[in-house]
Structures are given as structure tokens and as C-alpha cells.
Amino acid sequence: xxxxxxxxxxxxxxxxxxxxxxxxxxxxxxxxxxxxxxxxxxxxxxxxxxxxxxxxxxxxxxxxxxxxxxxxxxxxxxxxxxxxxxxxxxxxxxxxxxxxxxxxxxxxxxxxxxxxxxxxxxxxxxxxxxxxxxxxxxxxxxxxxxxxxxxxxxxxxxxxxxxxxxxxxxxxxxxxxxxxxxxxxxxxxxxxxxxxxxxxxxxxxxxxxxxxxxxxxxxxxxxxxxxxxxxxxxxxxxxxxxxxxxxxxxxxxxxxxxxxxxxxxxxxxxxxxxxxxxxxxxxxx
Numbered sequence: 204x205x206x207x208x209x210x211x212x213x214x215x216x217x218x219x220x221x222x223x224x225x226x227x228x229x230x231x232x233x234x235x236x237x238x239x240x241x242x243x244x245x246x247x248x249x250x251x252x253x254x255x256x257x258x259x260x261x262x263x264x265x266x267x268x269x270x271x272x273x274x275x276x277x278x279x280x281x282x283x284x285x286x287x288x289x290x291x292x293x294x295x296x297x298x299x300x301x302x303x304x305x306x307x308x309x310x311x312x313x314x315x316x317x318x319x320x321x322x323x324x325x326x327x328x329x330x331x332x333x334x335x336x337x338x339x340x341x342x343x344x345x346x347x348x349x350x351x352x353x354x355x356x357x358x359x360x361x362x363x364x365x366x367x368x369x370x371x372x373x374x375x376x377x378x379x380x381x382x383x384x385x386x387x388x389x390x391x392x393x394x395x396x397x398x399x400x401x402x403x404x405x406x407x408x409x410x411x412x413x414x415x416x417x418x419x420x421x422x423x424x425x426x427x428x429x430x431x432x433x434x435x436x437x438x439x440x441x442x443x444x445x446x447x448x449x450x451x452x453x454x455x456x457x458x459x460x461x462x463x464x465x466x467x468x469x470x471x472x473x474x475x476x477x478x479x480x481x482x483x484x485x486x487x488x
Contacts, residue, residue, distance in 0.1 A: 205479060207334040208408025215332055222288065222331035225280045226324065229292055232273025233299040235266050240303050250362065287330040295323045310377045314352045314386070321348035339401035346397050350390035350442070354449045357383040361450055387449070391442050398438050402431035408483065430482040437475040444468045 209215040238245065238256040245257035255261035274296065281289040302316040325344050329336050356378055407427040445468060448461055462469060 204328075204332065204334075205476075205483065206337070206340065206405070206408065207332070208483070209332065209334065210480065210484065219328065219332060221280075222284065222328060225277050225284065225288075226292070226295075226327055228273050228280070229277035229296060232270045232277065233296065233303075235270040235273070237299070237303050239263060239266055239270070285331055285333075288327055291323055291327040291330055295320060295327070298323070308374060310374045313374050314349065314356060317352035317355065318345065318348035321351065337401060337405060339397055339404055342397040343394060343401055346390050346393040350387065350394050350445075353383055353386040353390060354445065357387060357449050358451075387446060391446060395435065395439050395442055399432070399435045402435060403428060405431065427482060431479070434475055434478050434482075437471055437478070441468060441471045441475070444471065 204210050204215055204219055235256075238254055241251075242257045242263075245251035245254060251257055256263065256266055277292060277296075278289070281292040298316060298319055302313070302320075306316045307313045322345055325336070325341075356375070357380070359375060360378065360380055360383065405428060444465070445461065448465055448468070462472070
């Protein structure tokens with residue numbers, strides 16, 4: 204919505220909110236299914252053992268009932284929203300089911316599957332809003348998704364010892380810290396580089412009501428792309444901060460926990476978001 208120039212269009216806002224609601228229902232149902240399948244192994248995990256299903260607080264039949272209701276509710280609501288949105292929803296569900304029963308036990312494919320889920324989330328939003336995604340933006344999303352996926356595996360190794368890691372997740376027996384560190388470095392670099400290239404070549408969206416914050420800038424400083432470059436250092440800092448958190452183990456076990464718990468990273472994301480909105484909607488090219 205932000206980069207397509209639709210941030211302040213009310214119709215697009217409510218459409219995006221509805222899409223987020225539908226996708227949240229599906230992802231919640233998928234996570235319940237995953238926890239049902241994994242509950243014997245989750246009991247071996249120092250953090251996951253406290254989840255409702257692994258701890259026994261939520262009976263399996265009730266959990267399965269809500270998972271089924273969630274899946275069919277998401278399918279039903281997405282079908283009447285957009286056929287392409289429904290298609291992405293369905294592909295995401297199939298990917299997660301295959302991941303739960305097979306791909307999570309296959310080295311490298313497990314990480315690619317997690318990243319694929321993040322990418323499908325973005326495509327679902329793009330189809331729901333019927334907007335174009337810049338190729339550099341898409342490459343940035345893919346790189347960031349792979350970075351987060353590898354980070355989850357590296358955090359698990361930081362939490363668990365070598366013996367318990369293999370019992371909890373089969374692929375952790377094959378991933379070594381050095382290998383995952385190499386993956387992290389590769390995808391961290393590709394993330395910020397693709398974002399930098401996106402800011403360089405991003406075609407400014409047509410925003411008819413854009414107001415000028417700076418009316419007397421010389422040509423050297425004019426142009427939205429040049430101002431977007433100012434956000435690149437924030438992205439680099441955010442990636443470096445997240446890598447620092449990964450080696451702490453428990454905090455990076457889930458990306459949402461990092462966003463809600465780490466104040467420097469949260470502040471960086473908020474500043475980045477405010478700068479992007481100000482540049483796109485407040486600076487006249």
C-alpha cells in the first residue's frame with residue numbers, strides 16, 4: 204500500500220485490513236495443525252514445551268476442531284474477495300501442510316519452505332489490492348524471507364544443545380553453526396543490497412495530492428529516489444541488530460517476538476516507516 208501510493212485511499216485500506224484478517228485466520232489454523240503434529244517433539248524444547256498443545260492445556264480434539272473451522276473460514280472468505288487472493292491462500296495452505304509432514308525434515312528445503320510462506324504473504328496482499336510489485340522490491344522480500352528463515356534455525360541451535368537439537372528437529376542434526384552463519388551472511392547482504400537497488404530504481408507512485416515539504420531544493424537534492432536512499436542505513440542497522448539477537452537464541456526463535464520485545468529494532472522500523480511515508484507522500488519530486 205505504501206509504495207504503490209495507496210496508503211491514504213480508504214477503499215484500499217479496508218480491503219487490506221480484510222485481507223490481513225483472512226490470512227491471519229488461515230495462518231493461525233496452520234500453526235495449530237503444526238503444533239498438533241509436532242507436540243511430541245515440542246515437549247523436548249525449552250520454550251515450545253509451554254505452548255497450549257505441548258503442555259496439555261489445550262486438548263487435541265478441540266485444537267483440531269478450531270483448525271478445521273479456521274481453514275474453511277479462510278477459504279470461504281478469500282473466495283469472495285478475489286480469485287487470485289484465494290489461489291495464493293490455497294497455495295500457502297498446501298505449502299504449509301507439505302512442510303509440516305515432509306519438508307521440515309529435508310535440509311535446505313525446510314528453510315526455503317519457510318521463506319516461501321513469507322513471500323506468499325506479500326503476494327497475497329498484492330493480489331488483494333491489485334497492485335504491481337517492483338522486481339527489486341520482490342527480490343528484497345525474498346532475501347529478507349530467507350534471512351528470517353535461516354535466523355530461526357540459527358536461533359534454535361543457540362537455544363538447544365547438539366543432542367537435543369537433533370531430537371527436536373531432524374534437520375538441525377545436519378546444519379552446523381558455520382553453515383548457518385554463511386547462509387545468514389549471504390542473505391543479509393542480499394537483503395540490504397536489493398533494498399538499496401530498489402530505492403535507486405523505484406519509480407515514484409502517482410500521488411496526486413502529494414504536498415511539497417521542500418520547495419526550494421536544488422536539482423542535486425531533488426527526486427524521491429535520492430531521499431529514499433537515506434533509509435538504507437536504517438535497513439543495514441536493522442539487519443545487523445537482528446543478527447545480534449539471533450545469537451541470543453530464545454528471542455529470535457520467532458520474528459514477531461523480536462519485533463515486540465527489542466526496543467532498538469522496533470524503534471528502527473518505526474523511524475524507517477515514518478521516513479518512507481514522509482518521502483513518498485510529503486516530498487514533491
